[in-house]
Structures are given as C-alpha cells and as structure tokens.
Amino acid sequence: xDMKTISTASGLSAEALRTLGQDFDWGVATAAYQIxxxxxxxxxxxxxxxxxxxxxxxxxxxxxxxVACDHYHRRDQDLDLIASLGVGAYRFSISWSRVQPLGxxxxxxxxxxxxxxxxDGLLARGVKPHATLYHWDLPQALQDQGGWGARDVAYRFAxxxxxxxxxxxxxxxxxxxxxxxxxxxQLGHAxxxxxxxxxxxxxxxxxxxxxxxxxxxxxQAMRAAGTACPLGIVLNMxxxxxxTPDDEGLARREYAxxxxxxxxxxxxxxxxxxxxxxxxxxxDGDLALIRAPLDxxxxxxxxxxxxxxxxxxPPRLLGVNDMGWEVYPEGLRELLVGLQREYRLPPIWITExxxxxxxxxxxxxxxxxxxxxxxxxxxxxxxxxKAEGVDVRGYFYWSLMDNFEWDSGYAKRFGLVHVDYATQxxxxxxxxxxxxxxxxxxxxx
Ligand code: FCB
Numbered sequence: 001x002d003m004k005t006i007s008t009a010s011g012l013s014a015e016a017l018r019t020l021g022q023d024f025d026w027g028v029a030t031a032a033y034q035i036x037x038x039x040x041x042x043x044x045x046x047x048x049x050x051x052x053x054x055x056x057x058x059x060x061x062x063x064x065x066x067v068a069c070d071h072y073h074r075r076d077q078d079l080d081l082i083a084s085l086g087v088g089a090y091r092f093s094i095s096w097s098r099v100q101p102l103g104x105x106x107x108x109x110x111x112x113x114x115x116x117x118x119x120d121g122l123l124a125r126g127v128k129p130h131a132t133l134y135h136w137d138l139p140q141a142l143q144d145q146g147g148w149g150a151r152d153v154a155y156r157f158a159x160x161x162x163x164x165x166x167x168x169x170x171x172x173x174x175x176x177x178x179x180x181x182x183x184x185x186q187l188g189h190a191x192x193x194x195x196x197x198x199x200x201x202x203x204x205x206x207x208x209x210x211x212x213x214x215x216x217x218x219x220q221a222m223r224a225a226g227t228a229c230p231l232g233i234v235l236n237m238x239x240x241x242x243x244t245p246d247d248e249g250l251a252r253r254e255y256a257x258x259x260x261x262x263x264x265x266x267x268x269x270x271x272x273x274x275x276x277x278x279x280x281x282x283x284d285g286d287l288a289l290i291r292a293p294l295d296x297x298x299x300x301x302x303x304x305x306x307x308x309x310x311x312x313x314p315p316r317l318l319g320v321n322d323m324g325w326e327v328y329p330e331g332l333r334e335l336l337v338g339l340q341r342e343y344r345l346p347p348i349w350i351t352e353x354x355x356x357x358x359x360x361x362x363x364x365x366x367x368x369x370x371x372x373x374x375x376x377x378x379x380x381x382x383x384x385x386k387a388e389g390v391d392v393r394g395y396f397y398w399s400l401m402d403n404f405e406w407d408s409g410y411a412k413r414f415g416l417v418h419v420d421y422a423t424q425x426x427x428x429x430x431x432x433x434x435x436x437x438x439x440x441x442x443x444x445x
Contacts, residue, residue, distance in 0.1 A: 010438035011376045016383035017442050025128065025394025026439045027089030028082065028416060029352055031135035031179065033065045034403040036095060038072035042110040045101025047137035048147070048188075052195030053404075063409025069401055070424050075118060081417060081426055082400060083125040086436040090127050091351055091396045092118065093135035093179065096160055103139030104156045112167060119171050128173035130349070130396070132234060133161055133218070135179040136194065136406075143196055148184065148207040151283075154214035161218035165227030172229040174349070176298055177218045180236040181211040181262055193407055209280040212265050216289030223292075234298030234351045235262050239331035239338065243308035251307035253277075258305060259335075265290045266297075267343050298351030300398070301378075304331035321374070322356040322412055329377035336385035336392070347391045353378050354398035356405070356412040359429065366418045366429035375431065379438075397435065401426060 008014050033049045040046075053064035071078055082090050096103060098111035115131075122129045134157070142153050161177060169175065178184070187194040190204035198204075219231050237259050242251035253276050260272040269291035271279055303325040306314040318327040332353070339345060355374035359366045375397060386392050402415035410421055416432035419425070 008441055010434065010441050011372075012379055012383070012438065016380050018445070019383040019387045020379070020392075020395075020442060022443055022445045024442060025089040025349065026435075026442065027087050027091055027128075027130065027394060027396035028085065028400040029091035029396040029398050030071075030400050030403065031093040031132070032095035032098070033068070033135070033137045034399070034405070035069040035071040035401070036098075037065065037067040037070045039064075039066045041072070042098075042114075043101060043108040044095065044111060045097035045103075045108075046140040047095065047097045048140055048143050048195035049137050051140050051143075052197055055197070058197060059407050060409035060411045063404065063411075065404045067421075068404045069419055072114065074424065075114070076121060078400075078426075079118070079121040079125060082122070082127060084428075084436075085400075085416065085432055086439045088126070088128060088439070089130055089173065089394060089396065090122055090400070091130040091132065093132040093137075094164060095137055096134065097137065097139040097141075099164070100160055101139065101141070103142035103153075104159065107163065115164075115168065119168055123171060129171065130174045130176070130351075131164070131168065131172050132176040132179045133157075133164060134177065134184075136184055136188070138196075147196055148210050148214075149189070149203050151210055151213070154210050154217055157214040158217035158221040162221040162225045162227075165222035165229075165231075166225050169222065169225075169227035169229050174230045174232065174296060175222070175227065176232050176234045176351070177215040178211055179234045179351075180300060181208060181215075181233075182236055182258060184211055205278065205280045208261065209282060209286070212262070212290045213286050215266075216286070216292050219292045220289060230295035232294045232296035232298060232346065233266065234300060235259075236300040236302075236352075237263075237335055237339075238301065238303060238305045239328075239334040240305040240307055241314070241331075243306060243310070243312045243314075247307045247309055250309055251305075254305050254307050263339075263343065266294060267291070267345075294346045296347045296349060296393070297345060298349050299336075300352035301332045301335060301350065302353065304328045304334075318377070321370075322358050323408070327355075327374060327377075329374075329381040331381075332378055333381040333385045333388075336382075336390045337388050340385075340388070340390045345391065347393050349393050350382060350395045352396060352398040354414045356414045359402075359413045359418055361418055361420065361427060364427065366427060368429045368431045371416075371429070371431040372434045375435070
C-alpha cells in the first residue's frame, strides 16, 4: 500500500509525519512589540514602533502596541497557554528598549528580569526558548542618531547582543540576531510602510548592509563572550515564479533582491551582482564579518513572489488569505529545495509560517478550517523538502495568538489562540486543538 495515501488524524500523511521525525521542534512564534504592551512601564524606553504607531495615518485605525496582548503582565498565564498547546519550542523577541532604554549605556534590570523569567518559565514547562534580538523595534534614541542608516548603530547592536548572550545564552535553545532584515530595510526605509517610515531607496540599501554588518559584529561579540547556544539569523524568503517566459528576467531580479541579497553575504561573503541592484558602501573587512559561520538559519515563508511585467495575477488555485497573499504551499518546497541545490546551508528552522483569517468567536469557539488546511499543506510541503535532503529541524507557527500586526493593527488575526482585546480573554481556536493533536501524533511516531 502506498504510504502517501494513509492519512493520519491530523490529515498529514503518515509518511510526512515520519519524515519530519519524532525529534522535530514544533513551535509557535511571537514578537515583543506585537504582544507585550506595557510600552511605558518599568523603565522601558520608546522604540521606533511606539513613535510610528502614534503618528496619525501610519496604522489601521490608529492602532498602537501600547497594550497589545498585555503579555508583559500576563506572562505566566501565557506560559501556561503555550504549554497547553503541547509545543516543544517557543520563539519570541526581546525588546531592545525594554532592556536598554537608550540602546546604549545603562541596562534596565526590570526589563532584563522579564526575559529571565520568561526563559526560566519556558524551561520549567519543557519548552525550548528560541530568542530573536531584533524584531523591528529599534530604540528611538538610536533612531535620533541616524538609526540603521548610521554605521555606528551596528556596534551598539553588537554590545546589546553580547549582553543578552552573556545573560541568557546558557539557557536558550537558539538566538537569532535579526528577524527579516529585508522588511527593516525595504519597508522601513524605502516604502515607508513600517517604522521608521522613511522613503529613500539608497538609504534602504545602506541600511541592509548595516543590518548584515550588525549581525556579523553581534556573532563575533557573542562568541567572544562565550555565548553557549546556537547563533543565527531569520530571513523572510519566497520562491519566485515568472508569469510567462518573458518574465524570467524580472523573476531573477526579484529573487536576487529578496533572497540572494541577504543570503549570499551571509553564506558566500558577497552581494549578488545584478545591474538593478547597486552596491551600498562597504568597508574593508565587513563581508568577512558578515560571513561568520551560522549555527542555523531561520526561514519565514508565507507566500510566493509572482513576477509579471504585465501585472498578470497569479492563478491563486488555493485562494488568498486575509492579507491578500496567495496561498501557495508548494513554494515552500520549491524554495528549500532550490536553496539546498545552490548553497551549503546550515540547519534550518521554519521560524514563521501562518495564515490570517477573519476569525470570529461564536459560543466560545473559533472555527478556522482554512488555517488548519494552510498549515497542513505547508507541513506536507516541508516534509517533501526534508525527504529531498533539506536539513529542517523545526516549524514555528506564526503566531501563538492574535496580536498587533504592524501597519494592519489588530485587524488581522494570525493566532492559533483568539484574543478578545477588550477583555484580554484568550480562546483556543480549532486550529490550536488540531495543532496539539498533530504534535501528539508526531511524537508518538
Ligand atoms: C512577518 C513578521 C511577523 C508577522 C508576520 C505576519 O513578516 O516577521 O512579525 O507580522 O509577518
């Protein structure tokens, strides 16, 4: 009998579950500004997202992260919530301005204490902590000095990384420097959609280099400080499809600017050569720093890039999600297998993948079959990539719970757990129950 046809209770094929393996890390992910709230408490300094979200017209409904999911005050309850999902790993980010309000100089003991307890609370519940140092919330004090456009900020970041590595490195399962530097550079500095809201393509290119430099300096500083846990970075990536044979050139350019621009300095020590992608200013030695060995690579995948000069739409055979992004699970396999063919990759964790739905709570229940279907199909694609030799170690669903979705505010819900923002009531959606059962099934082998 063909094993592929035997579906398990989760709907994944038995073969896919076996391929992912019993020691696969099943996780959920969040980021500091999106869930913590307590934006002005216990000594936290303002970040660029506080300033941006408080600027009229920047976010849907003028939403801000002032309260968000109030996770700062509900940490222990949320730790129980995480444990109740049966996940073995939790990915979170550290708010730089909570632990070091000005981005340099004095540390904030209450901020540091919050993350110490979070990490210890995860370990006490048997959940591996995966931390990210920078999920887009630069201390505003550093923005006032030029932000990521100023080379000096990369050195401030390395100091911050070394301190966190020194304090938490002995207990973390993994520590990533940046989350999605493409978004920081491009959406923050070229399109202005995200904080700090600047619109300058040349600046964005320079920012991308300073982000990568800061990553390299941070790895060097953390390793020099004896940080024990695996160190890496999280990139957002997509497969790219040319709409017609005439669009191949555009597809190559999209892939170069989205994927290769970040991956190649990290893995090969050079930027991709493409006439449409001028180089930033690079000082001697920068690329050698950036190329420091990665213990792991985090990949965030949501959809593919569709390259069409004529503006032809993608086929959208599986529809689009609530953000308008095409659902295209096959892209995850295409992307990973393509990367595996081209590069010598470190171990990979899928650090984000998820589906926003217009969820509603009815009689205490959220029926989100579309999300379950999305995750199931992406896991199937992931298992196929693994079967083709890609060294994937785990998968983090984005997100643990509904939260502040950047410029979309609270209008977009990605969570496995529904949040009623008026009461802060958390309710497990159908997908959360399904995910828990899937994990149990995978662990049983
Ligand atoms: C990613 C971000 C994450 C979340 C998801 C939907 O780009 O890393 O914070 O907003 O998209």
